[in-house]
Amino acid sequence: MEAPTVELTRENFNSIFFQTFIKTKVQPEIPILRCAVPLPKAQKFKAKLITGAIFIIACLLVWKTQSGSGAIAAVIITYLSYFLIQMFIANKRYFIHESPLCEIKINQEQVYLPALLFDDRKPRTIKREDLLNVEAVWNFTRTKSGYDINDPQPRRAYLFSVIFKTRYGDSIPLNDWSLEHPELFKTLVEYDYPVTMIRTAKRGSPITVHIKWFFLFTFMCIFIYSLIKYVI
Numbered sequence: 001m002e003a004p005t006v007e008l009t010r011e012n013f014n015s016i017f018f019q020t021f022i023k024t025k026v027q028p029e030i031p032i033l034r035c036a037v038p039l040p041k042a043q044k045f046k047a048k049l050i051t052g053a054i055f056i057i058a059c060l061l062v063w064k065t066q067s068g069s070g071a072i073a074a075v076i077i078t079y080l081s082y083f084l085i086q087m088f089i090a091n092k093r094y095f096i097h098e099s100p101l102c103e104i105k106i107n108q109e110q111v112y113l114p115a116l117l118f119d120d121r122k123p124r125t126i127k128r129e130d131l132l133n134v135e136a137v138w139n140f141t142r143t144k145s146g147y148d149i150n151d152p153q154p155r156r157a158y159l160f161s162v163i164f165k166t167r168y169g170d171s172i173p174l175n176d177w178s179l180e181h182p183e184l185f186k187t188l189v190e191y192d193y194p195v196t197m198i199r200t201a202k203r204g205s206p207i208t209v210h211i212k213w214f215f216l217f218t219f220m221c222i223f224i225y226s227l228i229k230y231v232i
Contacts, residue, residue, distance in 0.1 A: 004199050005196060005197070005198045005199070006196075006197050006199075007194070007195065007196060007197075008136075008185060008188075008189055008195035008196070008197050009189060010189055010190070013185065013186065013189055016138075016157050016197060017157055017181075017182040017185065017186070018156075024182045024183055024186045025183065025186065026183075026186055026187045026190050027180070027183040027184075027186070027187055028105060028106050028107060028187060029103050029104070029105050029106075030103060030104040030105075030106070030179055030180055030183060030184045030187070031102065031103050031179070031180065032102045032103065032104065032114065032116065032117075032174065032178055032179050033177065033178050033179065034090060034091045034094045034095060034102055034116065034178075035087040035088070035090050035091040036087070036090065036175070036177035036178040037090050037094050037116065037172070037174060037175075037178045038090075038161075038172070038173055038174070038175050038178070039086060039089060039090055039093070043089055043090075043093060044086070046089065047082060047085045047086045047089055048082070050081075050085050051078060051081055051082040051085060054077070054078055054081050055074070055078040058073075058074035058077060058078055059074065061074070076214075079214055094116040095116075096115045096116055096121050098115070098121075099114065099115035099121070099122070099123050101114050101115075101123070102114050102116055104179070104184065106184075106187045106188065106191060106193075107191070108128075108191050109127065109128060110125055110126060110127050110128060111125075111126045111128075111131055111164070111193070112124070112125050112126075113125075113126060113164055113166075113171060116172075117164065117171040117172055117174075118169065118171060118172070119172070124166065124168060126164075126166050126168070128193070130166055130167045130168065131164065131165075131166055131193055131194070132165045132166060132167065132194070133165045133194045133195070133196055134162065134163070134164055134165070134185075134188060134193060134194065134195045134196070135161075135162070135163045135165060135196050135198065136159055136161070136162045136163075136181075136185070136195065136196070136197050136198065137159070137160040137161045137198045137199075137200050138157050138158060138159050138160060138197060138198070138199060138200065139157075139158055139160070139199055139200050139201070139202055139203070140156065140157060140158065141156050141157075141158050157181075157182075158176050159174075159175055159176040159181050160175060160176070160200060160202060161173035161174065161175060162174045162175070162179070162181065162184075
């Protein structure tokens with residue numbers, strides 16, 4: 001079954017963004033969290049290289065000290081460092097001295113898109129007729145029956161990407177962590193801007209998978225260390 005695509009309207013907004021505890025309001029200024037903006041592949045590879053170097057150094061220290069607790073600490077530090085390094089690189093990459101503003105501004109006549117959203121590092125003020133579409137790829141997070149795209153009672157909407165398509169080029173994709181998306185889409189539909197919601201079969205909120213693997217891997221390290229020290 002192909003993922004359904006719908007045009008977001010006032011009528012179907014609550015069927016997608018019903019997860020907020022308070023009523024979502026129109027918000028003309030939407031802040032963007034720079035450190036959470038997705039990185040291009042080259043920058044992600046750079047983060048992996050730095051993380052790999054940290055892991056090698058940690059392994060050398062553990063080998064010299066022969067410490068089980070040190071091994072566990074090395075695993076934890078390496079795992080967390082990858083995300084912290086990505087955040088550091090993103091914050092540095094997307095801070096533009098000539099145009100440091102990192103907010104999307106919306107009114108009935110135009111949409112202001114900050115410089116960090118474009119490869120030429122220049123902001124855009126897009127008139128209504130020049131904003132072709134706002135395209136979002138999304139899915140609900142964990143549901144009662146697992147990650148089922150057809151489950152009628154999911155938890156909340158998770159965004160994989162949001163792209164502003166304009167006559168002057170497309171923006172880089174934003175994601176669930178980098179902006180307040182219920183407020184963004186509420187404002188867009190209230191001002192009658194075109195928004196397309198493309199529902200994917202991907203698992204919503206992939207960070208939860210990383211958290212589960214992190215705790216499982218840490219538990220296994222503790223278990224193996226205890227087995228070697230006290231049993232074998």
